[in-house]
Amino acid sequence: MNLVLIDPTELDRHGIVTLRDRRRAHLAEVLGVGVGDRVRVGVVNGPVGEGRLLAMTSESAVLQVSVSGPLPARPAVDLIVALPRPLMLKRILTQTASLGVGHIFLIKANRVEKSYFQSTLLQEENWLPFLLEGLEQAMDTRLPTVTVHPRFRPFVEDLLPGIIPEYQHSLLAHPEGAANLVTVLGSRFGGRVLLAMGPEGGWVDFEVERFQSAGFASFSMGPRILRLETAVVALLAQLALLRE
Protein backbone atom coordinates (compact mmCIF):
# COMPACT_ATOMS: atom_id res chain seq x y z
CA MET A 1 0.00 0.00 0.00
CA ASN A 2 1.86 3.03 -1.31
CA LEU A 3 -1.21 5.24 -0.95
CA VAL A 4 -3.99 5.25 1.65
CA LEU A 5 -7.14 5.37 -0.46
CA ILE A 6 -10.22 6.91 1.11
CA ASP A 7 -13.73 7.36 -0.15
CA PRO A 8 -14.86 11.02 -0.38
CA THR A 9 -17.78 10.21 1.97
CA GLU A 10 -15.32 9.17 4.67
CA LEU A 11 -13.95 12.71 5.04
CA ASP A 12 -15.71 14.99 7.51
CA ARG A 13 -15.99 18.73 6.80
CA HIS A 14 -12.73 19.40 8.64
CA GLY A 15 -10.84 16.99 6.39
CA ILE A 16 -10.57 14.34 9.06
CA VAL A 17 -10.95 10.64 8.38
CA THR A 18 -11.14 7.81 10.90
CA LEU A 19 -9.97 4.42 9.63
CA ARG A 20 -11.03 1.22 11.39
CA ASP A 21 -10.31 -1.43 8.78
CA ARG A 22 -7.31 -3.04 7.11
CA ARG A 23 -5.96 0.45 6.36
CA ARG A 24 -5.55 1.13 10.09
CA ALA A 25 -3.86 -2.23 10.49
CA HIS A 26 -1.54 -1.51 7.58
CA LEU A 27 -0.56 1.91 8.97
CA ALA A 28 0.12 0.45 12.39
CA GLU A 29 1.67 -2.88 11.58
CA VAL A 30 3.33 -2.58 8.18
CA LEU A 31 4.23 1.09 7.93
CA GLY A 32 4.61 1.54 11.69
CA VAL A 33 3.63 5.21 11.60
CA GLY A 34 3.23 7.22 14.81
CA VAL A 35 1.28 10.33 15.78
CA GLY A 36 2.51 13.29 13.76
CA ASP A 37 3.81 11.17 10.88
CA ARG A 38 2.62 11.88 7.36
CA VAL A 39 1.47 9.35 4.77
CA ARG A 40 0.33 9.68 1.16
CA VAL A 41 -3.43 9.76 0.87
CA GLY A 42 -5.65 9.68 -2.20
CA VAL A 43 -9.38 10.21 -2.58
CA VAL A 44 -11.09 7.63 -4.82
CA ASN A 45 -11.58 9.28 -8.22
CA GLY A 46 -10.11 12.42 -6.71
CA PRO A 47 -6.78 14.10 -6.03
CA VAL A 48 -3.76 12.88 -4.09
CA GLY A 49 -2.23 14.52 -1.06
CA GLU A 50 -1.13 13.65 2.43
CA GLY A 51 -2.54 12.73 5.78
CA ARG A 52 -1.06 13.55 9.19
CA LEU A 53 -1.73 10.97 11.88
CA LEU A 54 -3.60 12.60 14.79
CA ALA A 55 -4.29 9.49 16.84
CA MET A 56 -3.78 5.75 16.68
CA THR A 57 -5.40 3.12 18.89
CA SER A 58 -5.87 -0.61 18.43
CA GLU A 59 -9.25 0.19 16.87
CA SER A 60 -8.85 3.34 14.85
CA ALA A 61 -6.42 5.67 13.12
CA VAL A 62 -7.36 9.32 12.74
CA LEU A 63 -5.82 11.29 9.89
CA GLN A 64 -5.95 14.99 9.08
CA VAL A 65 -6.12 14.86 5.30
CA SER A 66 -5.06 17.52 2.87
CA VAL A 67 -5.48 16.75 -0.81
CA SER A 68 -5.37 19.11 -3.74
CA GLY A 69 -4.13 19.39 -7.25
CA PRO A 70 -5.38 17.94 -10.50
CA LEU A 71 -7.38 14.74 -10.83
CA PRO A 72 -5.41 11.88 -12.29
CA ALA A 73 -6.33 11.53 -15.95
CA ARG A 74 -9.01 9.03 -16.90
CA PRO A 75 -7.23 5.93 -18.25
CA ALA A 76 -7.41 5.77 -22.04
CA VAL A 77 -7.92 2.00 -22.27
CA ASP A 78 -11.10 0.04 -21.61
CA LEU A 79 -10.99 -3.73 -21.53
CA ILE A 80 -13.34 -6.48 -22.67
CA VAL A 81 -12.32 -9.74 -21.00
CA ALA A 82 -13.84 -13.18 -21.43
CA LEU A 83 -14.57 -14.03 -17.80
CA PRO A 84 -11.77 -16.18 -16.31
CA ARG A 85 -11.97 -18.36 -13.21
CA PRO A 86 -12.31 -16.31 -10.01
CA LEU A 87 -8.74 -16.71 -8.77
CA MET A 88 -7.34 -15.42 -12.04
CA LEU A 89 -9.93 -12.65 -12.18
CA LYS A 90 -8.76 -11.33 -8.82
CA ARG A 91 -5.19 -11.03 -10.05
CA ILE A 92 -6.33 -9.46 -13.31
CA LEU A 93 -8.42 -6.86 -11.47
CA THR A 94 -5.54 -5.88 -9.20
CA GLN A 95 -3.04 -5.69 -12.02
CA THR A 96 -5.29 -3.78 -14.42
CA ALA A 97 -6.09 -1.25 -11.70
CA SER A 98 -2.35 -0.84 -11.15
CA LEU A 99 -1.69 -0.33 -14.84
CA GLY A 100 -4.67 2.01 -15.39
CA VAL A 101 -7.90 0.91 -17.06
CA GLY A 102 -11.13 2.89 -17.29
CA HIS A 103 -13.78 0.21 -17.60
CA ILE A 104 -13.75 -3.57 -17.57
CA PHE A 105 -16.47 -5.53 -19.38
CA LEU A 106 -16.54 -9.12 -18.12
CA ILE A 107 -18.29 -11.14 -20.80
CA LYS A 108 -19.42 -14.63 -21.67
CA ALA A 109 -17.78 -16.40 -24.57
CA ASN A 110 -18.15 -19.90 -25.93
CA ARG A 111 -15.11 -21.17 -24.04
CA VAL A 112 -16.03 -19.48 -20.73
CA GLU A 113 -17.50 -21.83 -18.12
CA LYS A 114 -21.01 -20.71 -17.23
CA SER A 115 -20.40 -21.44 -13.55
CA TYR A 116 -17.87 -18.60 -13.38
CA PHE A 117 -20.77 -16.15 -13.52
CA GLN A 118 -22.11 -17.58 -10.24
CA SER A 119 -18.89 -16.68 -8.42
CA THR A 120 -19.48 -14.61 -5.28
CA LEU A 121 -16.70 -12.39 -6.57
CA LEU A 122 -19.17 -10.98 -9.10
CA GLN A 123 -21.88 -10.27 -6.53
CA GLU A 124 -22.40 -7.06 -4.60
CA GLU A 125 -19.24 -5.52 -5.96
CA ASN A 126 -17.06 -8.06 -4.19
CA TRP A 127 -14.44 -7.28 -6.83
CA LEU A 128 -13.88 -3.84 -5.32
CA PRO A 129 -11.11 -4.71 -2.81
CA PHE A 130 -8.98 -6.15 -5.62
CA LEU A 131 -9.27 -2.98 -7.66
CA LEU A 132 -8.50 -0.82 -4.61
CA GLU A 133 -5.43 -2.93 -3.86
CA GLY A 134 -4.16 -2.25 -7.38
CA LEU A 135 -4.71 1.49 -7.03
CA GLU A 136 -3.05 1.61 -3.61
CA GLN A 137 -0.06 -0.19 -5.11
CA ALA A 138 0.26 2.11 -8.12
CA MET A 139 -0.60 5.34 -6.22
CA ASP A 140 -3.52 6.00 -8.53
CA THR A 141 -7.06 7.03 -7.53
CA ARG A 142 -9.05 6.40 -10.72
CA LEU A 143 -11.18 3.41 -9.86
CA PRO A 144 -11.98 1.19 -12.85
CA THR A 145 -15.68 0.50 -13.31
CA VAL A 146 -16.80 -3.06 -13.94
CA THR A 147 -19.87 -4.52 -15.64
CA VAL A 148 -20.79 -8.18 -16.06
CA HIS A 149 -22.37 -9.54 -19.26
CA PRO A 150 -23.47 -13.17 -18.95
CA ARG A 151 -24.63 -13.40 -22.57
CA PHE A 152 -22.38 -12.84 -25.57
CA ARG A 153 -24.86 -11.84 -28.27
CA PRO A 154 -26.69 -9.06 -26.43
CA PHE A 155 -23.30 -7.67 -25.45
CA VAL A 156 -21.80 -7.67 -28.90
CA GLU A 157 -24.94 -6.93 -30.92
CA ASP A 158 -26.82 -4.46 -28.72
CA LEU A 159 -24.33 -2.83 -26.35
CA LEU A 160 -21.14 -2.72 -28.40
CA PRO A 161 -22.39 -0.68 -31.40
CA GLY A 162 -23.44 2.12 -29.04
CA ILE A 163 -20.06 2.50 -27.35
CA ILE A 164 -17.69 1.84 -30.26
CA PRO A 165 -17.80 5.49 -31.44
CA GLU A 166 -16.17 6.56 -28.14
CA TYR A 167 -12.94 4.85 -29.18
CA GLN A 168 -10.34 5.68 -31.78
CA HIS A 169 -9.13 2.06 -31.76
CA SER A 170 -11.05 -1.19 -31.19
CA LEU A 171 -8.70 -4.14 -31.00
CA LEU A 172 -9.24 -7.88 -30.72
CA ALA A 173 -6.38 -10.01 -29.41
CA HIS A 174 -6.57 -13.23 -31.42
CA PRO A 175 -3.74 -15.72 -31.95
CA GLU A 176 -4.72 -16.14 -35.60
CA GLY A 177 -4.75 -12.40 -36.27
CA ALA A 178 -2.44 -11.64 -39.16
CA ALA A 179 -1.24 -8.28 -37.92
CA ASN A 180 0.63 -7.37 -34.76
CA LEU A 181 0.02 -4.46 -32.41
CA VAL A 182 2.39 -2.10 -34.19
CA THR A 183 0.82 -2.89 -37.58
CA VAL A 184 -2.67 -2.03 -36.38
CA LEU A 185 -1.76 0.99 -34.24
CA GLY A 186 1.42 2.36 -35.74
CA SER A 187 4.53 2.92 -33.64
CA ARG A 188 2.89 5.98 -32.04
CA PHE A 189 -0.84 6.46 -31.52
CA GLY A 190 -3.31 8.53 -29.57
CA GLY A 191 -6.91 8.35 -28.48
CA ARG A 192 -9.00 5.89 -26.55
CA VAL A 193 -8.59 2.13 -26.99
CA LEU A 194 -11.11 -0.66 -26.48
CA LEU A 195 -9.23 -3.94 -26.17
CA ALA A 196 -10.93 -7.35 -26.23
CA MET A 197 -9.17 -10.43 -24.84
CA GLY A 198 -10.47 -13.97 -25.18
CA PRO A 199 -10.70 -16.98 -22.87
CA GLU A 200 -8.20 -19.80 -22.43
CA GLY A 201 -8.48 -21.66 -25.73
CA GLY A 202 -9.31 -18.45 -27.60
CA TRP A 203 -12.37 -16.98 -29.25
CA VAL A 204 -14.43 -19.24 -31.53
CA ASP A 205 -14.88 -18.22 -35.18
CA PHE A 206 -18.37 -16.82 -34.62
CA GLU A 207 -17.09 -14.51 -31.91
CA VAL A 208 -14.16 -13.28 -33.99
CA GLU A 209 -16.56 -12.57 -36.85
CA ARG A 210 -18.94 -10.63 -34.58
CA PHE A 211 -16.16 -8.46 -33.22
CA GLN A 212 -14.80 -7.85 -36.69
CA SER A 213 -18.27 -6.89 -37.98
CA ALA A 214 -18.44 -4.42 -35.11
CA GLY A 215 -15.25 -2.81 -36.40
CA PHE A 216 -12.57 -4.49 -34.29
CA ALA A 217 -9.13 -4.97 -35.84
CA SER A 218 -7.66 -8.32 -34.85
CA PHE A 219 -3.99 -8.72 -34.09
CA SER A 220 -1.72 -11.48 -32.83
CA MET A 221 0.64 -11.33 -29.87
CA GLY A 222 3.02 -13.73 -31.62
CA PRO A 223 3.53 -17.48 -31.47
CA ARG A 224 3.61 -17.74 -27.67
CA ILE A 225 0.30 -18.65 -26.08
CA LEU A 226 0.04 -16.66 -22.86
CA ARG A 227 -2.27 -17.10 -19.93
CA LEU A 228 -4.93 -14.42 -19.89
CA GLU A 229 -3.47 -12.71 -16.82
CA THR A 230 -0.03 -12.53 -18.45
CA ALA A 231 -1.45 -11.34 -21.77
CA VAL A 232 -3.51 -8.58 -20.15
CA VAL A 233 -0.48 -7.10 -18.39
CA ALA A 234 1.70 -7.52 -21.48
CA LEU A 235 -0.77 -5.73 -23.76
CA LEU A 236 -1.53 -2.88 -21.37
CA ALA A 237 2.21 -2.32 -21.01
CA GLN A 238 2.72 -2.37 -24.77
CA LEU A 239 -0.15 0.08 -25.32
CA ALA A 240 1.36 2.41 -22.71
CA LEU A 241 4.68 2.28 -24.54
CA LEU A 242 3.20 3.04 -27.97
CA ARG A 243 0.97 5.84 -26.70
CA GLU A 244 2.13 9.28 -27.72
Next chain:
Amino acid sequence: MNLVLIDPTELDRHGIVTLRDRRRAHLAEVLGVGVGDRVRVGVVNGPVGEGRLLAMTSESAVLQVSVSGPLPARPAVDLIVALPRPLMLKRILTQTASLGVGHIFLIKANRVEKSYFQSTLLQEENWLPFLLEGLEQAMDTRLPTVTVHPRFRPFVEDLLPGIIPEYQHSLLAHPEGAANLVTVLGSRFGGRVLLAMGPEGGWVDFEVERFQSAGFASFSMGPRILRLETAVVALLAQLALLRE
Protein backbone atom coordinates in the same frame (compact mmCIF):
# COMPACT_ATOMS: atom_id res chain seq x y z
CA MET B 1 -0.59 -27.30 -21.11
CA ASN B 2 -0.45 -26.54 -24.81
CA LEU B 3 2.65 -28.65 -25.29
CA VAL B 4 3.72 -31.91 -23.63
CA LEU B 5 7.30 -31.23 -22.62
CA ILE B 6 9.62 -34.19 -22.31
CA ASP B 7 13.22 -34.48 -21.29
CA PRO B 8 15.52 -35.91 -23.99
CA THR B 9 16.52 -38.72 -21.60
CA GLU B 10 12.90 -39.89 -21.42
CA LEU B 11 12.86 -40.88 -25.10
CA ASP B 12 13.93 -44.40 -25.93
CA ARG B 13 15.79 -45.13 -29.16
CA HIS B 14 12.52 -45.82 -30.99
CA GLY B 15 11.18 -42.38 -30.08
CA ILE B 16 8.78 -43.74 -27.49
CA VAL B 17 8.15 -42.05 -24.16
CA THR B 18 6.13 -43.37 -21.22
CA LEU B 19 4.59 -40.72 -18.99
CA ARG B 20 3.50 -41.57 -15.45
CA ASP B 21 3.23 -38.16 -13.82
CA ARG B 22 0.99 -35.08 -14.07
CA ARG B 23 1.46 -35.12 -17.83
CA ARG B 24 -0.36 -38.46 -18.07
CA ALA B 25 -3.12 -37.09 -15.85
CA HIS B 26 -3.41 -33.97 -17.97
CA LEU B 27 -3.64 -35.96 -21.21
CA ALA B 28 -6.29 -38.24 -19.74
CA GLU B 29 -8.35 -35.85 -17.65
CA VAL B 30 -8.01 -32.40 -19.18
CA LEU B 31 -7.34 -33.09 -22.85
CA GLY B 32 -9.25 -36.40 -22.85
CA VAL B 33 -7.13 -37.90 -25.63
CA GLY B 34 -7.59 -41.48 -26.73
CA VAL B 35 -5.37 -44.05 -28.42
CA GLY B 36 -4.41 -42.84 -31.88
CA ASP B 37 -4.87 -39.15 -31.05
CA ARG B 38 -2.02 -36.74 -31.65
CA VAL B 39 -0.74 -34.06 -29.28
CA ARG B 40 1.96 -31.42 -29.58
CA VAL B 41 5.19 -32.53 -27.96
CA GLY B 42 8.40 -30.61 -27.33
CA VAL B 43 11.79 -31.76 -26.13
CA VAL B 44 13.34 -29.57 -23.42
CA ASN B 45 15.89 -27.32 -25.16
CA GLY B 46 15.06 -29.16 -28.38
CA PRO B 47 12.63 -29.13 -31.26
CA VAL B 48 8.85 -29.35 -31.28
CA GLY B 49 6.75 -32.01 -33.00
CA GLU B 50 3.95 -34.36 -32.21
CA GLY B 51 3.22 -37.51 -30.25
CA ARG B 52 0.72 -40.20 -31.13
CA LEU B 53 -0.89 -41.94 -28.17
CA LEU B 54 -0.14 -45.67 -28.32
CA ALA B 55 -1.62 -46.68 -24.98
CA MET B 56 -3.25 -45.12 -21.95
CA THR B 57 -3.87 -46.75 -18.58
CA SER B 58 -4.58 -45.28 -15.17
CA GLU B 59 -0.84 -45.38 -14.56
CA SER B 60 0.88 -44.52 -17.80
CA ALA B 61 0.51 -42.92 -21.19
CA VAL B 62 2.73 -44.14 -24.02
CA LEU B 63 3.49 -41.76 -26.87
CA GLN B 64 5.27 -42.32 -30.17
CA VAL B 65 7.11 -39.05 -30.53
CA SER B 66 8.30 -37.44 -33.70
CA VAL B 67 10.07 -34.10 -33.39
CA SER B 68 12.16 -32.31 -35.94
CA GLY B 69 12.90 -28.88 -37.28
CA PRO B 70 14.92 -26.01 -35.89
CA LEU B 71 15.57 -25.36 -32.24
CA PRO B 72 13.62 -22.43 -30.84
CA ALA B 73 15.95 -19.44 -30.65
CA ARG B 74 17.71 -18.70 -27.38
CA PRO B 75 15.79 -15.88 -25.69
CA ALA B 76 17.60 -12.57 -26.02
CA VAL B 77 16.81 -11.28 -22.52
CA ASP B 78 18.42 -12.33 -19.24
CA LEU B 79 16.97 -11.12 -15.99
CA ILE B 80 18.47 -10.02 -12.66
CA VAL B 81 15.72 -10.05 -10.04
CA ALA B 82 15.95 -9.07 -6.39
CA LEU B 83 14.58 -12.22 -4.76
CA PRO B 84 10.86 -11.83 -3.96
CA ARG B 85 8.82 -13.89 -1.50
CA PRO B 86 8.36 -17.49 -2.66
CA LEU B 87 4.72 -17.20 -3.77
CA MET B 88 5.53 -14.27 -6.01
CA LEU B 89 8.69 -15.96 -7.28
CA LYS B 90 6.63 -18.95 -8.48
CA ARG B 91 4.41 -16.70 -10.56
CA ILE B 92 7.39 -14.77 -11.90
CA LEU B 93 9.15 -17.98 -12.94
CA THR B 94 6.11 -19.29 -14.79
CA GLN B 95 5.42 -16.00 -16.52
CA THR B 96 9.03 -15.32 -17.50
CA ALA B 97 9.33 -18.82 -18.96
CA SER B 98 6.16 -18.14 -20.96
CA LEU B 99 7.51 -14.84 -22.24
CA GLY B 100 10.99 -16.17 -22.99
CA VAL B 101 14.02 -15.48 -20.81
CA GLY B 102 17.45 -17.08 -21.09
CA HIS B 103 18.83 -16.85 -17.57
CA ILE B 104 17.46 -15.60 -14.27
CA PHE B 105 19.84 -14.32 -11.58
CA LEU B 106 18.05 -14.25 -8.21
CA ILE B 107 20.02 -11.85 -6.04
CA LYS B 108 20.12 -10.32 -2.59
CA ALA B 109 19.49 -6.63 -2.22
CA ASN B 110 19.19 -4.42 0.81
CA ARG B 111 15.41 -4.58 0.81
CA VAL B 112 15.23 -8.35 0.24
CA GLU B 113 14.38 -10.37 3.35
CA LYS B 114 17.24 -12.75 4.11
CA SER B 115 14.80 -15.53 5.01
CA TYR B 116 13.66 -15.74 1.40
CA PHE B 117 16.95 -17.44 0.56
CA GLN B 118 16.02 -20.30 2.91
CA SER B 119 12.88 -21.08 0.91
CA THR B 120 12.63 -24.72 -0.16
CA LEU B 121 11.73 -23.35 -3.58
CA LEU B 122 15.41 -22.47 -4.03
CA GLN B 123 16.67 -25.90 -3.03
CA GLU B 124 17.33 -28.85 -5.33
CA GLU B 125 15.92 -27.04 -8.33
CA ASN B 126 12.42 -26.99 -6.85
CA TRP B 127 11.80 -24.02 -9.14
CA LEU B 128 11.84 -26.30 -12.18
CA PRO B 129 8.11 -27.23 -12.30
CA PHE B 130 7.17 -23.54 -12.44
CA LEU B 131 9.46 -22.92 -15.39
CA LEU B 132 8.18 -26.03 -17.18
CA GLU B 133 4.60 -24.90 -16.63
CA GLY B 134 5.40 -21.61 -18.32
CA LEU B 135 7.01 -23.35 -21.29
CA GLU B 136 4.12 -25.78 -21.67
CA GLN B 137 1.74 -22.83 -21.68
CA ALA B 138 3.68 -20.84 -24.28
CA MET B 139 4.64 -23.87 -26.43
CA ASP B 140 8.31 -23.12 -26.01
CA THR B 141 11.09 -25.57 -25.16
CA ARG B 142 13.97 -23.26 -24.16
CA LEU B 143 14.26 -23.78 -20.43
CA PRO B 144 15.52 -20.70 -18.57
CA THR B 145 18.49 -21.36 -16.33
CA VAL B 146 18.47 -20.02 -12.78
CA THR B 147 21.23 -19.12 -10.36
CA VAL B 148 20.92 -17.86 -6.79
CA HIS B 149 23.19 -15.17 -5.36
CA PRO B 150 22.67 -14.60 -1.63
CA ARG B 151 25.21 -11.76 -1.41
CA PHE B 152 24.94 -8.53 -3.40
CA ARG B 153 28.55 -7.37 -3.52
CA PRO B 154 30.17 -10.55 -4.84
CA PHE B 155 27.45 -10.69 -7.48
CA VAL B 156 27.81 -7.14 -8.68
CA GLU B 157 31.56 -6.72 -8.17
CA ASP B 158 32.94 -10.12 -9.15
CA LEU B 159 30.41 -11.87 -11.36
CA LEU B 160 28.76 -9.00 -13.23
CA PRO B 161 31.89 -7.49 -14.88
CA GLY B 162 32.63 -10.86 -16.49
CA ILE B 163 29.24 -11.26 -18.14
CA ILE B 164 28.41 -7.66 -19.08
CA PRO B 165 30.34 -7.89 -22.39
CA GLU B 166 27.84 -10.55 -23.57
CA TYR B 167 25.09 -7.94 -23.72
CA GLN B 168 24.45 -5.01 -26.03
CA HIS B 169 22.18 -3.41 -23.42
CA SER B 170 22.35 -3.50 -19.62
CA LEU B 171 19.31 -1.88 -18.07
CA LEU B 172 18.32 -1.06 -14.51
CA ALA B 173 14.64 -0.50 -13.75
CA HIS B 174 14.58 2.27 -11.15
CA PRO B 175 11.65 4.56 -10.35
CA GLU B 176 13.97 7.53 -10.07
CA GLY B 177 15.62 6.87 -13.42
CA ALA B 178 15.32 9.97 -15.59
CA ALA B 179 14.94 8.17 -18.91
CA ASN B 180 12.30 5.76 -20.08
CA LEU B 181 12.73 2.51 -22.00
CA VAL B 182 12.43 4.13 -25.44
CA THR B 183 14.99 6.80 -24.51
CA VAL B 184 17.59 4.25 -23.48
CA LEU B 185 16.93 1.70 -26.23
CA GLY B 186 15.49 3.66 -29.12
CA SER B 187 12.20 2.72 -30.73
CA ARG B 188 13.88 -0.26 -32.40
CA PHE B 189 16.84 -2.16 -31.03
CA GLY B 190 18.69 -5.44 -31.43
CA GLY B 191 21.06 -7.61 -29.45
CA ARG B 192 21.03 -9.21 -26.05
CA VAL B 193 19.60 -7.43 -23.02
CA LEU B 194 20.42 -7.82 -19.34
CA LEU B 195 17.59 -6.35 -17.29
CA ALA B 196 17.83 -5.77 -13.52
CA MET B 197 14.67 -5.35 -11.44
CA GLY B 198 14.64 -4.34 -7.80
CA PRO B 199 12.72 -5.43 -4.71
CA GLU B 200 9.50 -4.01 -3.32
CA GLY B 201 10.60 -0.61 -2.05
CA GLY B 202 13.24 -0.34 -4.76
CA TRP B 203 17.01 -0.44 -4.89
CA VAL B 204 18.96 1.56 -2.31
CA ASP B 205 21.36 4.28 -3.53
CA PHE B 206 24.43 2.11 -3.06
CA GLU B 207 22.95 -0.58 -5.28
CA VAL B 208 21.97 1.87 -8.02
CA GLU B 209 25.48 3.28 -7.95
CA ARG B 210 27.05 -0.19 -8.21
CA PHE B 211 24.91 -1.11 -11.20
CA GLN B 212 25.62 2.20 -12.88
CA SER B 213 29.36 1.80 -12.31
CA ALA B 214 29.06 -1.59 -13.97
CA GLY B 215 27.61 0.12 -17.03
CA PHE B 216 23.87 -0.21 -16.48
CA ALA B 217 21.59 2.50 -17.86
CA SER B 218 18.76 3.26 -15.46
CA PHE B 219 15.27 4.01 -16.69
CA SER B 220 11.88 4.62 -15.12
CA MET B 221 8.65 2.79 -15.90
CA GLY B 222 6.65 5.94 -15.13
CA PRO B 223 4.85 7.25 -12.06
CA ARG B 224 2.94 4.04 -11.31
CA ILE B 225 4.61 1.78 -8.76
CA LEU B 226 4.06 -1.79 -9.91
CA ARG B 227 4.44 -5.02 -8.03
CA LEU B 228 7.53 -6.89 -9.15
CA GLU B 229 5.53 -9.63 -10.86
CA THR B 230 3.53 -7.06 -12.85
CA ALA B 231 6.62 -5.05 -13.71
CA VAL B 232 8.54 -8.10 -14.97
CA VAL B 233 5.76 -9.07 -17.39
CA ALA B 234 5.26 -5.45 -18.49
CA LEU B 235 8.95 -4.92 -19.26
CA LEU B 236 9.48 -8.23 -21.05
CA ALA B 237 6.45 -7.41 -23.22
CA GLN B 238 7.74 -3.93 -23.96
CA LEU B 239 11.19 -5.25 -24.85
CA ALA B 240 9.59 -7.79 -27.22
CA LEU B 241 7.66 -4.98 -28.90
CA LEU B 242 10.72 -2.75 -29.38
CA ARG B 243 12.95 -5.55 -30.62
CA GLU B 244 13.68 -5.42 -34.31
